[in-house]
Amino acid sequence: MEKTEKTSRRIFRYFLILLCAVFLTVMLILPLVYIIATALREGFSAYLAAITDEYALDAVLLTLKAVLWALGVNTLFGLCAAWCITKFHFKGKKVISTLIDLPLTVSPVIAGLIFVLTFGRQSFLYDGLQRMNIKIIFAVPGVILATIFVTFPYISRELIPVLTAEGTDEEEAAALMGAGAFTIFRKVTFPHIKWALLYGVVLCTARAMGEFGAVSVLSGHLRGKTNTMPLYVELLYQGYDFTGAFAVSSLLVIMAVVVLVLRSVLEYKGKKSQERNHYG
């Protein structure tokens, strides 16, 4: 009796593991394998030609530029927002955190739309921008703004829980001993959030590289000018250049895999350093 229950449990367990393995293989691994296989189907030289194409390189450069901007702005914002939300008491904290998380719940297309409404022809800013000869919509600044918007909460969301868990005791002690804001941040707070910050940066990079909907609204789809890598993939795909589309995609696949590996390493290190702080 006991034995049959044990075997039936074991069968159930193997069944569940197998189910998960099949599901993930079909849904996640198969597309990756397919991208690499299709990218290489016309041989390695065709692959190299596709990814070193002049327009492909321009797309890579623009993507890099947008990612760097998003990282810079969101890191500065994440650090400041996390510091003032977790270390001080003030009214309207809840409103601020809701506003920070808002970009996560808005559809990318709608994110693009609200920037078009802000800087487009019907906006009250339009005349001023026109006079100063600043182009935002259908130009590189629009692409950068869209990228910043969709990745906006990624870094602050990683930092806020860690800083909340740490409390304010150490910073208060340092302040009472006469340390200035930057010294406290550098010597007391930063060591705690090091791994969380890096983790946020990795997530932000991944999302910034891959944003499609919002960027697609704001980019003028100008080859070599406002096309990021995902937009360039779309362009090639719609022109039936499948080898090219999958070749450029394979670069993004490689980046995604690097991000996943970094993610698990950072998560492991972060957990370890938190444990050290609590028990050491």
Added chain:
Amino acid sequence: MMKRKSTKKTRVIPGFGLSFGITMTILGLIVIIPLCSLVVFSVQLSPAELIRTITRPRVLASYGVSFVTAFAAAAVNAGMGLILAWVLVRYRFPGKRIMDGLIELPFALPTAVAGIALTHLTTENGWVGSLFAKLGIRIAYTKTGIIIALIFIGIPFVVRSVQPVLEKMDPQYEEAAQILGFGPVRTYWKVIFPEIFPAWLSGFTLAFARCLGEYGSVVFIAGNTPFKTEIAPLVIMAQLQEYDYASATSIALVMLLASFLILLINAFIQSRASKKVSGIV
């Protein structure tokens, strides 16, 4: 007055002004100003025009397609996500760490890349599509295709909501249930599931909200036939490309309202669940 002074005195950590200033400036530029311009623009729309736009048959059909496919995909992910979280927390097997790391792939892989790969795989000559074509089932360019793409996008949400709760769960309750003579199935439904229900539901609603707004992966696989496989974000996109900002905004407002409602319902159930738990303990 005295009280205010004393709270001010307790603020010993420096740097509030600077960090608050930078936070509000960036938040204002990136989120608040664009949001205000959306509000200003929406207020200027005439209500009659707005209602005419959102009740166009093609727009209504696109809402239908969006809701049905997003719900189906979120439901599949709710089931698979629960099983995945269970397997990843409770069982030990080779390759577990790889499986755990893979869950986040849909976050890391650009949606457009996922979209073209899934489309090519599921067309009638594709690796997977050709197998199903023999059975007479078409995947790419149908609603099934849209659901597949949305399942891909939504995989991490339920798993990552349920996993931490399962990890923290005290095994004592299960042991107690087993000692009291509960079988595994009953233990699961009566002891484990109520505990993870709030997290599971919030994973489901997050996946649902994300799927409603998804664009990049769906646009390739959907085929975008009006009334059949055209999703609402795509209709918004089409209006934008015709510079018809009034229609685009009207359609977007309904979508925003829908996702806001979904998140609100979730928040309501979460607060009730936490009251229920704290009421027992």
